[in-house]
Amino acid sequence: MKSYIKQILRTPVQTLFIIALVMVVTVMLVVGGNLWVTSDRLSKAYENDFITIGTVAQKPDNVQESRVWDAEKEEYQIRYEPVYDRYVAQEEINFPEAEYLVEPEKRVYWGSYAPEYLHASADVGYDFDAVATIVEFSPMESGILSLSKRIKITRVLGSDKRLEGTVSWLCDHTNRYPVELEEGKTYIAMIKWSAVLTHGKEWEEKGYLSHLEYNPIPIETTLYTPEGKRIEDPLKMQNIYEVTEGFYGTEIGRRYLEAADMDYIIKESQPVVGTNSTDLLPAFYEGTAWLYEGRYPTLEEYEQGSAVCLVPKEFADNNNLSLGDQVITRLYFTNAKKTPNWTWPRPVGRYANFGILDLDGNSLEIFEEKNYLIVGIYDVAPLMADDIASDELIVPLNSIHKKMENIVEYGPMTDTNTSFQIPNGSISDFLEIITKHNIDNLVFTFHDRGYSVLMEGIRNLKNMSAALLIMGLIAAVMLTLQISHIYVTKQKKRLAVERLLGMTKKMCRNVSLAGILLLLLLGTVSGVRAGMEISGHVNMEDLTRENFDRMYSNIGISEEQEVGLSGLDMGDAALSCMMGGLVIALGMTFSGVKLRKILRGEPMYLLESGMAEK
Amino acid sequence: MLTYMLYSLKRRKAANLITVCISFLLVVLLNLYFGTMHSYEQQLHELAENALVYGRVTNKNGSRDSGLFISESVLDGLSASDLITDESCAVYLLAGEGEFTQAEWEKCVHLQVSGVNRTEVVDGLSAEKIHFGKKYDESFFASDSLVCIVDESVMRKYGWETGDKIELTMYYYSSASELFKLELYPLGLVELEIVGSMERLAGVTSAIPPDVVIPFEAVRRIYHQQEIPFFADTVSFYVDDPMRLNDFKEEMRAIGLQERDPTAMDSYIGYTLAVRDSNFVTMASQLRQSIEVLRSFLPVVCILIFAIGYIVSYLLGNGRMGEYALLRLQGMGSVKGTAPFLGEQFILILLGNLFGNALMLLFADSVVVILVNGVVFAAYGIGIIMAYCRMGRKSVIGLLTVSQ
């Protein structure tokens, strides 16, 4: 065998070229194979790591002009309010031909009365005076409330007592025909802090310092039907009433007492949000809220409406709650317009800018009570996750049976309350469906965290790797056929002489195959090494780099996930060796078959054919 | 020489088949490679020409795209941009006939006035519904003259006719702050010539139809004359060349337009831009990245072609040294002796190319096929020439020795 190896090495250029070709072919197979495996692995990983969410916002059909009195300017101000002919229901965007992973949901939230817990909203948190509260007050000067008047707040019926005993400024700012107040009398009103500075001729004359004034607002019910129609309050209340003897025995007085009670109730309440998937909640999708401990409800729990919930970390800490504990909910109102942070903003505070009494002027009744098992505790990023309220419980939507009772606000679909999930990479298909349905009053926005961009890069990689593999395979077959031609077919004479000199068929075959194996090994080993290096150099960041600026775009890219895109590993060693092995196997097979054929006959024929070839 | 070549072509079937197959495969594979790249580039070009990328100025949280206060600097910035086209602008006013005091405005202001720069800006209005007088046509919308077209029913009500000059006291909206309050302010008494009428639009769409339509620039002129800061209510446009989307967005940033923030409070100030480019961006990004992936493999492909061409030719040529030596022994010079081999190989490559081209013309662009044909022919040919010329430089004795 040494002798044969010597003979091979004495044709260095040919030998080197053969090795080079074997190396090139191996590189193609290794790169193709590695890229295929890597792209396959990445696409599987991305499928699990990425989700695609669509949000929906309904555009107003019209604008409505309304005139609001401005006591300071003594004229009507014009406001334009968006008007919706009707509210699009979530069923209408559940297109039958669309492939939803989670069907569209227009979320509502419920208020849950839970006095046994410590709520973050118990602390109003701000230094300025209460946003809205029911007070008894006494004017410090008589006059019509068409300008700011000083009042002494003698009693606060609501829960925030800070105003009690203080002097504030009151103006019935938006009332064209405000009442006249008498100094020394006692009046009652729900007063709301306004963004208007104190004003009036008397004010200017007396040189008072500017102050934000309070405006009285009526206590009214703001109940809606499940279809979104406002139910008119039979009782038309004024903004201010005089507190006379027996006032609280009247219908009006009773209402004020009930409303004041509701203030306490709101203080001891927290929001409950129902959903079919935590990922549909913007804060969770965007990563500003995340699971701190435990787990998310499972798909089955969502579908079956199991009594499991997620609680915020602060709430759990404040109430010594942990995984496996129960939380009680007593739902008494539904808000079908806004997200709960409007009522319970984070980090602290509460403000119910909707009516909290029923049509009889009584506190809203609890309509559903349930215990939930805490399966997960979530946390939120400070100053972010604006749509998550403090103390917000998240439960499976199907666990709530009475979803639309005591509806205190009703609004259209918005980006924060309506969302759905579709399979990754199906945004363009969905856009086609929208176009087909000719929808022009809804705005769809998609968030896929860059999945579509990433996946297309991977798909291209896969196609390229397939092409390389096929090319490499064909080249490998051709090359190994060529090798068998050069080192077997064209070596008939040498084989004949070897047979002549007494080498057995087996010896001749083994020596020839050993030489060919050496060449193949040298070529494949260097090819495998080079192929692994090249595989590692295909830069995923180049492939997934965004070509277009997404600013202003109607596709939202939330935080892009890092899934190890900084560069592929140096190729899978086992796979690369397998590719090298394939080339060797092909070479040895073709050469072996050829040798067997040539050596089959008697040496005399081999000699003659070898001589003839010469 | 020709005879020898043909004899050799007939005799060396296996080796010739290998050469033809290699050439065929190279042609097919390179056609796939370049053809795919070319196809992507064409798709990208067509996409850019056909995709409609639409932009509209909105308020900060994106809930309003009309009834806004869009500053003149934004307007001027957009108008000056050559990256947008079909810009549609509107400003909405109220007006009353004749002169009256502010105290009387409630009783006198009854007319909805729209200042627009295109027919399409007015909901439901089309060229067919406008009946211009003798002097004007659709160029009306681009003018800054104090002219107007009026709703037919309004004309009947006021007894106006096309050609009449009317005096309107106009009122405009202003915002005291970003918040909800809107206030009406007088714009002044303006004399306008009625140059046409428009069919009644009330009931055609759900929008409030204008009673009077004035050219947008004319309204702007009025504001400037009165030294009042001008604001538009709505602005929308199309991006002229979607492939220059990044340049366009850079320009919009420079103008001062911001991105939508859904959590922002409601307002009337229009300084946010919403661009409907999702379809285009998705598809163009995909195409661009496909092209880049393919291009990243170009060096490997080039090396491959050359390597295959040269090495295979070298190896095949090596085995024919004896043959070449015999030709030289017969008295053929190095060039004439090499020519049959080169000729034979080029015929084989051409054959392989032809088979490959015939197959690829069924699927690929003819330009790409021709290009690939040239590349393979050239690369392989260079390899063959280099391999066989190497043979030609040797002495006859040397060739005979090597061949033996």
Place this chain on the structure above:
Amino acid sequence: MEKMIEAVNVSYIYQTKYQKTKALSGVSCSFERGKVYAVTGKSGSGKSTFLSLLAGLDVPTEGTLNIEGEDMRKINRDTYRLNRASVIYQAFHLFPLLTVLENVMFPMQLQHVPAKQAKARAQEYLKKVDLPESLYKKMPGMISGGEQQRVAIARAIASGGEILLADEPTGNLDSQNEKVIVELLCKLAHEDNYAVIVVTHNEAVAAAADVVYGMSDGVLSVVRE
């Protein structure tokens, strides 16, 4: 003298894909050690075929070929060629990519002779065929025809066999080299007791032989004994 090789009624038919040819017909003869045998005849008479059978490159279609009493069909013909019989040809058939010395060492490597010993013996054999030492490291393509044939002879005797078969060994040589080769073959037979069988159509070579057989259309006859 002991018969090294005995052919008894040997016939051989060449079988190709399309036809059969009877190359030998009832050949009977014997070969002894220490003698030079020449088998003469025109081209195509079957003498090379006969030599190939004597070399064990195939077995007769009919008849027997005995090697020291053993039927060729029953012995391992590879081992026979490795240890007992060697062939040299008109075209020399040296390994073009091995040096002169390596060519001669080759059979000994097949016999697993240690390299050092093989090299020493190879040098001896080359000396025996009067090849200058300066040529030992040359490739066969670098030396003359006569030198190549001497190397082929040295390789043939390097395996240590007793039978040397030569097919037109002087066919490619000039008269001077021819004389040298013939002398060498005679020396091997008469001094080293080889059974040397030469196939030739050269009169001068046949004249140097101890026994001359004539082959004509596959039939052997004794020309001179």
